[in-house]
C-alpha cells in the first residue's frame with residue numbers, strides 16, 4: 315500500500331517571510347566554531363548575566379503553590395497588573411488603572427506580534443521604523459497590512475522624519491511602531507519627538523505602539539522617558555514593556571502593555587483567542603522583580619556602562635565611527651571604507667573571531683553599519699578590541 319502523502323505547501327505569509335536574521339548569524343557562528351575559532355559573540359541582545367537571585371527565590375516559592383498550576387487569567391493576575399501600575403507611578407509618575415490599562419504578555423514580542431491582528435485591515439498602512447526590530451514588519455504582514463518604512467538616519471538622530479511621510483500615506487495609516495531607546499541604533503527620543511508623534515497620531519487617527527524594552531538600561535544617570543509621560547499619549551497609544559532586558563529574564567517570557575484602554579482591550583481580545591496567559595508563578599516572581607532594590611539595578615547598569623566605555627573607546631580609538639549610547643546595550647558602528655555591513659561582519663568574524671550583527675539585517679537603511687551588543691564580559695570585550703585592532 316502506498317503511504318498517504320500530502321503536498322506540503324507553505325502559506326504565502328510564510329513564503330514571504332524574510333530570512334530570519336539570527337538564523338544566518340547562527341550559521342556563521344556554527345561554522346566559526348567548527349573551525350575551532352575562540353568566538354567572542356557580540357551579535358545577540360541577550361543579557362549574559364543571570365536573573366537576580368531574589369527573583370529566582372520568589373519563583374521557587376511560587377512554583378510549588380497548587381493554585382498557580384491551573385490556567386491563568388488571560389489579562390494577567392490583578393496583583394501583577396497592580397505591581398506594573400505601581401512601578402509606572404514610581405518610575406515615570408504615570409497613573410494607570412491596573413484593571414483596564416495594563417495587560418500581561420508572554421514577553422513583549424508576543425504583544426508586538428499580535429497587535430496588528432486587532433486593528434489592521436488588509437491594505438491598511440502601518441508605519442515601521444527601519445532599521446528596526448524585525449517583528450514589526452512581520453506582524454504587519456501576518457495581519458495583511460502594508461508596512462511603510464520610516465528610515466532612521468544619522469542626520470535626524472535616528473528618529474523618523476515624520477514630516478517627510480506623504481499625507482496620502484498618513485491618511486491610510488492605522489498604526490505606527492516606534493522604539494526608544496532604540497534597537498539597533500541605541501538612539502533615545504526627546505519629549506519634543508513624542509509630542510510630534512502624538513500630534514500626527516491625533517490628526518490622522520493613528521494608533522501608536524511604543525516599544526520601551528530598553529527604558530531601564532541607561533547610562534550616566536540619564537533616565538529615558540516613557541511615551542506615557544507625554545500629555546495626550548494615552549489618547550493615542552500604548553507602550554510595550556519587558557522584564558527581559560531590565561532583570562536579565564529573557565528566558566522567562568513575561569512582559570506587559572500599558573496605556574489606552576480600548577487598544578489594550580483589542581489586544582486582549584486577540585490573546586483570549588490565541589493563548590491562555592502567563593504562568594502565574596512567573597507573574598508572582600515578576601511582581602518581586604518589579605520591586606527590585608534600586609542598588610541591584612544600578613549595579614547591572616554599571617556593568618553595561620563599563621563595557622560601553624571600553625568598547626566605545628576601543629572602536630573609536632581605531633578610527634571607527636560609533637554612536638555613543640545613552641541607553642540600550644548596543645553600539646551602532648559605521649563600517650570603514652571598502653566594506654559593507656555583511657562583508658565587515660564576515661571580515662571581523664573570520665580574521666578576529668568576533669561576531670557582530672550586520673546593520674542591513676534590521677532593514678535596508680541599516681546598510682553601512684554593524685551592531686555590537688554589550689553582552690560579553692569586560693575582559694572579553696577588551697580581548698575583542700585587541701583582536702579587531704590587529705586586523706584593521
Ligand SMILES: *Cc1c(COP(=O)(O)O)cnc(C)c1O
Nearest residue numbers: 421422423447497527556558569
Ligand atoms: C528584546 C526586545 C524585545 C522583546 O523582548 P521580550 O523578551 O519578548 O519581552 C522587544 N523589542 C525590542 C526592540 C527588543 O530588542
